[in-house]
Amino acid sequence: MKSKYLDRVTLFLQSGKGGDGSCSFRRESFVPKGGPDGGDGGKGGDVIFRVNKRLFTLNHFRYKHHFKAENGENGKSRKKHGKDGKDVIIDVPPGTVILDKNGNELNELIEGEIVFLRGGRGGRGNVHFKSSVNQAPRRFEKGKEGENEEVILELRLIADVGLVGLPNAGKSTFLKVVTKSNPKIADYPFTTLEPNLGVLTDGVKIVRIADIPGIIEGASEGKGLGNRFLKHISRVNILVFVIDVTTDIEKTYSTLLMELEKYDRKLLKKKRIVLLNKTDLLDGKKINVGEIFKDVKYTFASLINNDTGNIENIILNQMKNNV
Ligand SMILES: Nc1nc2c(ncn2[C@@H]2O[C@H](COP(=O)(O)OP(=O)(O)OP(=O)(O)O)[C@@H](O)[C@H]2O)c(=O)[nH]1
Numbered sequence: 101m102k103s104k105y106l107d108r109v110t111l112f113l114q115s116g117k118g119g120d121g122s123c124s125f126r127r128e129s130f131v132p133k134g135g136p137d138g139g140d141g142g143k144g145g146d147v148i149f150r151v152n153k154r155l156f157t158l159n160h161f162r163y164k165h166h167f168k169a170e171n172g173e174n175g176k177s178r179k180k181h182g183k184d185g186k187d188v189i190i191d192v193p194p195g196t197v198i199l200d201k202n203g204n205e206l207n208e209l210i211e212g213e214i215v216f217l218r219g220g221r222g223g224r225g226n227v228h229f230k231s232s233v234n235q236a237p238r239r240f241e242k243g244k245e246g247e248n249e250e251v252i253l254e255l256r257l258i259a260d261v262g263l264v265g266l267p268n269a270g271k272s273t274f275l276k277v278v279t280k281s282n283p284k285i286a287d288y289p290f291t292t293l294e295p296n297l298g299v300l301t302d303g304v305k306i307v308r309i310a311d312i313p314g315i316i317e318g319a320s321e322g323k324g325l326g327n328r329f330l331k332h333i334s335r336v337n338i339l340v341f342v343i344d345v346t347t348d349i350e351k352t353y354s355t356l357l358m359e360l361e362k363y364d365r366k367l368l369k370k371k372r373i374v375l376l377n378k379t380d381l382l383d384g385k386k387i388n389v390g391e392i393f394k395d396v397k398y399t400f401a402s403l404i405n406n407d408t409g410n411i412e413n414i415i416l417n418q419m420k421n422n423v
């Protein structure tokens with residue numbers, strides 16, 4: 101199974117070369133030997149990363165991997181400066197991490213912008229090299245080369261709460277009911293192929309919730325959609341486990357925990373809330389979850405009936421303890 105969602109790309113970046121300084125001499129009628137008047141070269145353009153809050157994926161890099169800033173213009177006669185090269189500005193969604201080609205983390209972009217590669221300095225023209233002993237210098241500087249770099253961009257969504265669960269458990273339904281967003285919901289596994297974000301608010305607090313594709317036993321070995329989407333919940337404070345009550349609850353919960361642990365043990369350190377969903381399918385039958393969730397807050401829900409088990413307040417209260 102494949103997802104078209106792009107959250108990791110390799111880019112080839114190049115900043116501009118500085119323009120060369122000019123070597124030139126003044127020419128005027130009646131002045132046979134004018135002094136030096138070669139101007140400076142312009143600066144090469146920078147490569148800049150800028151956070152754009154309207155972006156949520158790296159899909160715009162699907163066909164564009166090379167970014168090159170403009171070179172600075174060479175200096176000119178009559179002390180004229182060459183023009184600076186234009187910067188290249190690369191828009192990325194908030195939460196983008198820049199890695200070197202070996203996968204080491206270099207920068208994390210949450211807001212604002214960074215100059216990632218500087219353009220080369222422009223060279224000085226011969227007008228700067230006049231001295232008492234050399235009135236007609238032919239010396240000038242070359243512009244400095246720009247820089248080249250290959251980097252990997254990886255998107256890790258910025259959210260406060262992450263939803264985890266088997267496919268078809270009701271994660272997207274949860275997002276829809278609780279945040280009034282409009283994700284795709286359907287009665288088959290792997291409906292969600294890319295992360296969705298929604299916002300829960302009580303008018304004061306704003307909680308961002310990330311719905312990711314379902315995970316199954318063996319996700320860490322690549323089963324289903326694999327576990328690559330788990331990076332999007334690496335930053336959250338709270339994990340909400342959405343569990344279908346008609347499954348073997350204990351087994352489902354331990355499968356989910358095991359897959360999280362295999363991806364990154366740190367995910368197990370996050371606060372947990374369990375939502376036992378689809379209670380309408382129990383036909384009034386009571387179930388006892390015993391000790392399974394003894395250290396974890398849990399509640400029952402029938403999302404399809406808009407009965408959320410008050411999970412909104414549980415989340416908002418838990419978030420309060422986090423700040
Ligand atoms: N009976 C019942 N069905 C529900 C309930 N909540 C969700 N569903 C249904 O369960 C199916 C799956 O819901 P989704 O929200 O798409 O599940 P998901 O966990 O996002 O699934 P994936 O994206 O495939 O991982 C849909 O047909 C929903 O209408 C519930 O409380 N009761």
Ligand SMILES: [Mg+2]
Nearest residue numbers: 271272291292
């Ligand atoms: Mg879904």
